[in-house]
Amino acid sequence: MERREFVNKGIRLSLLLSLAGLTGSLLQNTFSDDYVWQIDANKCTQCGRCVTSCILTPSAVKVVHIHDMCGYCDLCGGYFKPETKNLTTGAENQLCPTNAITRTYIEDPFFEYNINEDLCIGCGKCVAGCDAFGNGSLQLQVRHEICVNCNQCAIATDCPADAFKRVPANKPNLFKGFSGEGADFKT
Amino acid sequence: MNKLFIYIFLLLNLVLLNSVSGQRFPKPEFEKGHTQPELHQSPPRMLVLEYVDVIVLIVALSIASYLIIKKRSRRGIFWLSVFSLLYFGFYREGCVCSIGAIQNVTLALFNPNYNIPITTILFFILPLIYTLFYGRTFCSGVCPLGAIQDLIVFKPIELKKWTQAVLRIIPYIYLSLSVLYAATASDFIICKYDPFVGFFRLDAKFYMFLLGGGFLISGMFIARPYCRFFCPYGLILNWLSRFSKYHMQITPTTCIQCRLCENSCPFDAIDKPEELNIQTDKIVLIRKYLLLILIIPSxxxxxGYTGRQMNNVLAKVNPTVQLAEEIFRYNIKIKNQKNKLPENIEVEGFKASGKTEKQLFTEASVIIEKFKTGGMLVGGFLGLAIGLMLANLSVYKYRKNYTPNKGECFSCGRCINFCPIKIENNIKIIIKKYEATQ
Structure with missing residues (x-):
């Protein structure tokens, strides 16, 4: 038994040392902040998989409207279906399948568009419309207050555009043409 | 001709304007002083809370170790499991857990581009250190996956020894594959097929609920099926726990061989006393060892050979390889049928990325080549594990008392309640006095 104890002690010590070594080598490549998942809006193709691939229902991916980039158009490519004749808020005219975008009259000829994130399912139809006909002020982003921050994001594995990234939690957005902090633009 | 120039001028103007402002329609200047709504920010969880989680983990591990080794309290462990299930399970909703952290650590070791957060390192390393000193107290009442299974053990049945032995190979396969896929930055399979995280989040894919439900229902009869026969982290803890400094004991003093604890463990982790049975026939002994020396390396x-040959199959999990195969199949389809093909999201996505097919195919073939080494290592590791399991059969066992198997025991403390010897404070003093007289 004496000998067994001695061997055990030796193995225990060497295991502890190797754990310390492992921690040491990990610490060289460490990062005091946390990671969160985000969509790189530059890569996103609005394929619509964010709706179904997220482990949450509805998805943690929502459309974010960057008003700084919006042209406040009457004929909004993100709001109306392309074949729309009368620019009214009728359901048959709306691109959004869940009526998550509200259109409010501001002054002639400007309209403001706001997202109701509780209704948005993250399908990106409006994003595609705004990209095609407008300024691209509607962009899909992961909303971190909803996202449970899975160790492996299920959408990231399914994303055909490889647009999902781990980003540092202190810079949690990846907008296209917009830094996300102030009213500055990048082209 | 003039008109053409005007058009070209207008077009140039448009292009130039576009590149200056970056917008097709400039933002209007409102006359009636409309203020635009602010950008709706969604800040991630505060970093402080992540460190709070680590502190809760340390406190929970310490309490578990104290309860099981000093206090010997099953009831304490039970309430600690309830707490861990609520905190680490339902409040924190699973990620990052110590089990999944295996993959983050592997990814960080093999991929210098991935900076691993300190909290993840701590979640991985702390339970290992505690196990090295106090046994698998992490499993007893800190791990939320263990807790959810421990709380539903209803009528445990004893599995046949050989069934257990076969099922014990699964964690080796699971661990080596998850390390392989994390090292090649392919996928985090432990997280993907975590059966209980769906319950913690109250939201998951249907088949994951089915899997989790299956584990929970079978877990009522086969106690802790995930912990015993799947958990890759449990396998590491199993090996560390064998060399732990302290470990839970069934009897606080000396065993009186009353056999009350014999069937108390729902996990079959109590080793029964065994007679000393030394094989004296030297020829049989030599033959045995020769066989082992031959069997393990072979x-x-x-x-290793099978793993290396299977590199194509193993590499199919990698997203780059998957995409390359998809494109390859799509190209063949285009060649075979001339009419229009249905839209393929993967192909569209790939075209939008601006990479050429040749680049993709070379990337994929490099990855498949890497999987040759990876597959060889995985196969070799599995061969070694099975070999050592076989070797373990011919190790002499000699045990006087009923003892918990240090590797398999989850330190849940159920057997403690079956032991008739209880140490109350006054009895402790009596025993000390008795020992002094001896």
């Missing part, structure tokens, strides 16, 4: 070799 198992490693066979495993």
């Amino acid at each position: 198992l490693i070799f066979i495993g």
Whole structure:
């Protein structure tokens, strides 16, 4: 038994040392902040998989409207279906399948568009419309207050555009043409 | 001709304007002083809370170790499991857990581009250190996956020894594959097929609920099926726990061989006393060891070879390889049928990325080549594991008392309640006095 104890002690010590070594080598490549998942809006193709691939229902991916980039158009490519004749808020005219975008009259000829994130399912139809006909002020982003921050994001594995990234939690957005902090633009 | 120039001028103007402002329609200047709504920010969880989680983990591990080794309290462990299930399970909703952290650590070791957060390192390393000192107290009442299974053990049945032995190979396969896929930055399979995280989040894919439900229902009869026969982290803890400094004991003093604890463990982790049975026939002994010396290396070799040959199959999990295959299949389809093909999201996505097919195919073939080494290592490791399991059969066992198997025991403390010897404070003093007289 004496000998067994001695061997055990030796193995225990060497295991502890190797754990310390492992921690040491990990610490060289460490990062005091946390990671969160985000969509790189530059890569996103609005394929619509964010709706179904997220482990949450509805998805943690929502459309974010960057008003700084919006042209406040009457004929909004993100709001109306392309074949729309009368620019009214009728359901048959709306691109959004869940009526998550509200259109409010501001002054002639400007309209403001706001997202109701509780209704948005993250399908990106409006994003595609705004990209095609407008300024691209509607962009899909992961909303971190909803996202449970899975160790492996299920959408990231399914994303055909490889647009999902781990980003540092202190810079949690990846907008296209917009830094996300102030009213500055990048082209 | 003039008109053409005007058009070209207008077009140039448009292009130039576009590149200056970056917008097709400039933002209007409102006359009636409309203020635009602010950008709706969604800040991630505060970093402080992540460190709070680590502190809760340390406190929970310490309490578990104290409860099981000093206090010997099953009831304490039970309430600690309830707490861990609520905190680490339902409040924190699973990620990052110590089990999944295996993959983050592997990814960080093999991929210098991935900076691993300190909290993840701590979640991985702390339970290992505690296990090295106090046994698998992490499993007893800190791990939320263990807790959810421990709380539903209803009528545990004893599995046949050989069934257990076969099922015990699964964690080796699971661990080696998850390390392989994390090292090649392919996928985090432990997280993907975590059966209980769906319950913690109250939201998951249907098949994951089915899997989790299956584990929970079978877990009522086969106690802790995930912990015993799947958990890759449990396997590491199993090996560390064998060399732990302290470990839970069934009896606080000396065993009186009353056999009350014999069937108390729902996990079959109590080793029964065994007679000393030394094989004296030297020829049989030599034959045994020769066989082992031959079997273990050949198992490693066979495993390594099979793993290497299976690199194509193994690499199919990698997203780059998957995409390359998809494109390849799509191209063949285009060649075979001339009419229009249905839209393929993967192909569209790939075209939008601006990479050429040749680049993709070379990338994929490099990855498949890497999987040759990876598959060989995985196969060799599995061969070694099975070989050592076989070797373990011929190790002499000699035990006087009923003892918990240090590797398999989850330190849940159920057996403690079955032991008739209880140490109350006054009895402790009596025993000390008795021992002094001896």
